[in-house]
Amino acid sequence: MKYGTIKWDAKSNQLLSTVCRNCPDPHFQRRSEELPHIGCCAYEPVFTLFEIYKMIAAGETDFFMEQLYRNPRNTIYEYEIVAGAFIHPLFYSRGPGESESPAERYERLRQSPHTAYQAVDERLAYAVCQFFVDGKGCGLNPHFKTSICRSFICDAIEERLSEEERKQLSARQRMIRDEAEPFHRKYRAIFQEKGWTLGDNIEEIMVYLQELNQQKAE
Ligand code: SF4
């Protein structure tokens, strides 16, 4: 599949677009010229058991432990890891004539359930994914990218596609999701049954996933 604006990278099962170099999506425009232009990589990817398994299966256990699991910037949930973004210093400073910094605005907005979603946007406007490399783009091994990172295509790009291309796009996006999500659900259920979580039982989970990889290879 190769559209005018989207490429299918079959090796890594991911969608890519040349449009991203000059991201036109209004939602992802930066608030200041001082902020790097990174499009939708102002994001905190959520690594599921599927991506964790892929790292273990590729023999990248050290990468998983050091870059994801033990990284103090990251948050370990029961079966997922959120890779915390770098937050630009401008987030903490008040601009000329402003009564609050973006960080203070963020704190105010998150106090109410009616404005909590605005708080998220406020923070992400100053965020840079920890895997983003200036001048290059995503610096993460594409095999380890989350299914969202491999499949997300914004409205600004979709609007440029024909009806037929949109159908092909959603088929590819479905394919990416259908590979990752059932795996995560299946092994989350198994680990729940065993009473294991990423936070408390990382050794057991690593051994389990290594054995799973060996079984699949046999
Ligand atoms: S997918 Fe859309 S929002 Fe994301 S960088 Fe590309 S053009 Fe911008």
Ligand code: SF4
């Ligand atoms: S992992 Fe890569 S593609 Fe995903 S948000 Fe980070 S830099 Fe962008």
